[in-house]
Amino acid sequence: MQAVPHVPVLYREVVEAFSEIEDGIIIDCTMGYGGHSSLLLEANPHIKLIAIDQDQSAIDFSSARLEPYNERVVIKKGRFASLLKEILQEYEPSQIRGILADIGVSSLQLxxxxxxxxxxxxxxxxxxxxxxxxxxxxxxxxxxxxxxxxxxxxxxxxxxxxxxxxxxxxxxxxxxxxxxxxxxxxxxxxxxxxxxxxxxxxxxxxxxxNELGELESLLDTIEAAKFPNATVAIISFHSLEDRIVKNRFSQWSRSCICPQEAMRCTCGNNHSYGKIITKKPLMAQDDELKANPRSRSAKMRIFEMDI
CATH class of the missing domain: 1.10.150.170 (Putative methyltransferase TM0872, insert domain)
Structure with a gap:
């Protein structure tokens, strides 16, 4: 039995965010030690999961941890922003139903x-x-x-x-x-x-x-792919990351992109990528804070793509 070295943050909130996905592919951009990945595979028995990480020690550990779900898991090594582009060359955007990114350093790395x-x-x-x-x-x-x-x-x-x-x-x-x-x-x-x-x-x-650059690149790729029906959940741990995610989700939700000083709409008013699910970021509940103090900084924002 493997000893699990890393407790995933906002574990209940992550499962709930993707709970209505019955099939297709969920991409865990930051697999780490497989905490979120294993929970999603257990809660969504008919989905396929593509897990990404750049840390070989995490990949070695999670390859063994996710072995029971082997037929439904593909693990890729590298940076998530570039690998997401590669994944989109293998699969149609309509097949991607969920994207999760936990932008933080794992407990084991710390x-x-x-x-x-x-x-x-x-x-x-x-x-x-x-x-x-x-x-x-x-x-x-x-x-x-x-x-x-x-x-x-x-x-x-x-x-x-x-x-x-x-x-x-x-x-x-x-x-x-x-x-x-x-x-x-x-x-x-x-x-x-x-x-x-x-x-x-x-x-x-x-x-x-290059953490902020990677996050920006990930959001750029998601924006360019125009996923027709995907849930995007991003967990951040400091204000710089959260601000990037908040601002990008706000841009995606805007239907009218005319300048604020414009007297009337001339853009067509049809530019929305979907809707923001979390008006305020989700944060750890009291029992999680007691069990895992490192979760106190975690904030998750969720966006529902609908293009």
């Missing part, structure tokens, strides 16, 4: 100190794909001060981004995440519920894995 995601890690890595060329070490020790300022501001929303970037450049090299976090602690804003270096490491991790 807990494995050698992966370099944790504040106490003895490495400086943070690659979700361990074969990727760019690591946190490269970002911290090789980026120019201006580039560091950019990622600390844009991805970490740190107000004193210039001081932090200057300190890094003047005191590098840094060899571990722990060394970096400890050295910068006096410059980081105090936090009650999170480690002071959370936003700093978040910014570096986003840069290493």
């Amino acid at each position: 807990d494995q100190k050698e992966r370099g995601f944790s504040f106490s890690s003895d490495t400086l890595d943070m690659r979700m794909d361990k074969d990727a060329p760019l690591s946190a070490y490269n970002v911290v020790n090789e980026y120019s001060q201006r580039d560091l300022e950019r990622i600390f501001l844009e991805y970490g929303e740190l107000t004193n981004f210039k001081k932090i970037a200057s300190f890094v450049v003047q005191n590098r090299p840094f060899l571990t995440a722990k060394e970096l976090s400890d050295a910068l602690k006096p410059l980081l804003p105090p936090a009650k519920k999170i480690h002071p270096a959370t936003l700093l490491l978040q910014a570096i991790r986003i840069e290493v894995n």
